[in-house]
Amino acid sequence: MRAPSATASRPGLHRASLFIPLGVFLLVLLLLWRGFSLGDPHALPSALLNHPLPDFALPVLHEPDRIVSSEAMHGEPFLLNVWATWCPTCRAEHAELNRISKEYGVPIFGINYKDNPAEARRWLARFGDPYVFSVVDADGSLGIDLGVYGAPETFLVDADGVIRYKRVGAVDQRVWDTKLAPLLAELRDAS
Amino acid sequence: MRLEVLLRILVLGLALLAGHVHASSIDVYEFATREQEARFHALNAELRCPKCLNTNLWGSDAPIARDLRRTVANMVREGHSDREIRDYLVSRYGDFILYKPRFTAKTAALWVGPFVLLFIGLGIIAVMIRNQRRESRLGTDSLTPDDEARLARLRGQLEADASGVSPRS
Numbered sequence: 001m002r003a004p005s006a007t008a009s010r011p012g013l014h015r016a017s018l019f020i021p022l023g024v025f026l027l028v029l030l031l032l033w034r035g036f037s038l039g040d041p042h043a044l045p046s047a048l049l050n051h052p053l054p055d056f057a058l059p060v061l062h063e064p065d066r067i068v069s070s071e072a073m074h075g076e077p078f079l080l081n082v083w084a085t086w087c088p089t090c091r092a093e094h095a096e097l098n099r100i101s102k103e104y105g106v107p108i109f110g111i112n113y114k115d116n117p118a119e120a121r122r123w124l125a126r127f128g129d130p131y132v133f134s135v136v137d138a139d140g141s142l143g144i145d146l147g148v149y150g151a152p153e154t155f156l157v158d159a160d161g162v163i164r165y166k167r168v169g170a171v172d173q174r175v176w177d178t179k180l181a182p183l184l185a186e187l188r189d190a191s
Numbered sequence: 192m193r194l195e196v197l198l199r200i201l202v203l204g205l206a207l208l209a210g211h212v213h214a215s216s217i218d219v220y221e222f223a224t225r226e227q228e229a230r231f232h233a234l235n236a237e238l239r240c241p242k243c244l245n246t247n248l249w250g251s252d253a254p255i256a257r258d259l260r261r262t263v264a265n266m267v268r269e270g271h272s273d274r275e276i277r278d279y280l281v282s283r284y285g286d287f288i289l290y291k292p293r294f295t296a297k298t299a300a301l302w303v304g305p306f307v308l309l310f311i312g313l314g315i316i317a318v319m320i321r322n323q324r325r326e327s328r329l330g331t332d333s334l335t336p337d338d339e340a341r342l343a344r345l346r347g348q349l350e351a352d353a354s355g356v357s358p359r360s
Contacts, residue, residue, distance in 0.1 A: 046285070047281065047282055047283055047284060047285035048282075048283065114254065139258075140254075140255075140258045141262075143255075143258070144258060144259065144262055144283060145283060146283070147241075147283035147284050147285070148255075149241035149242045149253075149255045149284070150242055150255065
């Protein structure tokens with residue numbers, strides 16, 4: 001007797017279908033919640049994470065005759081900071097870099113990004129120089145190789161020159177304490 | 192006389208306007224061939240400025256967009272293919288830079304999702320139509336083979352009762 005049983009089950013199906021709008025609503029809620037909790041939509045994930053630093057040959061800010069490559073930075077985990085005098089956030093971040101360099105002894109290298117070298121030297125003389133050295137990226141080509149799209153950006157690089165973390169925007173004490181310092185400790189333990 | 196004065200003013204105004212237009216024009220890119228120039232324009236239209244959330248390289252005034260336009264122009268001049276140029280930029284800025292994302296494990300849901308939803312929808316409609324058809328069939332004339340057999344049996348019984356046995360016994 002198939003027919004009667006089919007008619008008997010239909011009201012049950014009907015009742016279950018009443019919950020479809022609720023299910024759709026919950027799904028939309030989940031998507032919106034996820035979408036709005038993405039945080040800063042400007043912060044792109046770095047495509048270079050876990051990739052080696054790109055090769056370059058650029059002059060050093062304080063010794064324009066000296067051309068260095070990325071190998072000059074290898075040896076122990078270090079920070080690579082993209083900065084410029086025209087960038088107000090770099091100015092705001094500078095004190096924190098000075099502090100990190102002094103208190104944690106981590107080598108910080110600079111990329112003076114699309115800047116006027118004379119002005120950049122004056123800027124460092126005035127606000128302090130946390131960098132082992134800065135290279136001059138006058139036309140921003142190293143910036144493009146690094147996927148930089150605005151200063152400041154800071155990379156945490158391991159002893160072998162592999163990029164482990166990228167911060168877009170200023171490094172402040174919170175970023176240092178929650179992200180960079182723990183990762184640096186990890187890298188130091190590993191090497 | 193008055194006409195001459197008006198003309199002078201007009202010419203002066205045009206000259207000033209021309210100067211203004213010249214000052215605000217964006218960088219000019221020279222290419223050896225028309226084909227290279229066309230490719231440069233097409234790439235600038237389909238590559239997204241990483242600094243701005245929704246502008247292509249042409250539409251952006253950001254310094255990084257200008258640098259990337261220059262990079263694309265140089266690569267086109269050096270004879271790189273469109274694919275090589277896209278790969279170069281994706282390896283640095285990620286899939287974000289492409290307005291038309293490529294098919295990878297990460298973007299699979301983006302490409303396949305709508306079709307999955309379409310098929311789910313079609314499936315639901317098919318089930319609904321089938322249920323409705325069955326309902327209308329049951330409601331009107333048709334009987335299942337089982338019911339048909341039962342009906343025949345009952346009819347036979349009825350006829351036998353009517354002809355054979357007298358109601359009294």
